[in-house]
Amino acid sequence: MMATRPDPAGLYHPAMPATWWLRKRSYFLFMLRELSSVFIAGFLVVLLLQIAQISSGEDARAAFSAMLRSPGWILFHGVALAFAVYHSVTWFYTTSIVMPLRVRGRELPRWLFTALNIGAWAGVSLVILILYLALPASA
């Protein structure tokens, strides 16, 4: 379905310096949240490249795995994990604001909604870990 929006030419955009987000802690955290998507996408590209090695033979696969064991790549993944966790927590909290859950006509408190999502996230993560360890190799 197509939607409509106002003509952008008619909107007012105040001029802002490129560094406006460094002025206030909350602006800075907002920009960190936006940048978390870069690390998440970066990790997924690395994961895809690793998967692509599977069909390139044992040597290519071993070389890629060896590369990921280097301190630089482990550091990258540590940083990416910190950003990913920041995305998860802020995403759950934002969801509690834009899609509040109502129980018997009353809005669930935001902290409770966020906590329930974090619990579900932990459960999903555990299931993925178990499947990763339990699934047999496929021919």
Added chain:
Amino acid sequence: MNGRKTLEPLWWGLFSAGGVVAAFLVPIHIVITGIAVPLGWLPDAQEIYRHWPVRLYLFILIALPLYHWAHRFQFALSDMGMRGIHKPLAVLCYGAALLGTVIAGWILLRL
């Protein structure tokens, strides 16, 4: 109202779905393949990626957050003073996400 039709709901929907996938699924994958396996805490079980349900899962895991990235990144760049080239930025970012989707599908199909 001076309205015009856009594809924005489509991109917004993909952004949202990608945000959910990134929030619930990505961190544990970073822990497994980026940290635990390289440090030797977990076995390297890449062979399971060949299972068809796993391939479908990986496609969703990889493709959807790319649209989440495209959305956030183009707005972040716009907010950092590149509003003048917002249109080309958007084309570039969503184009990269589309390209990533095609490449991911191609790699996963021929595993």
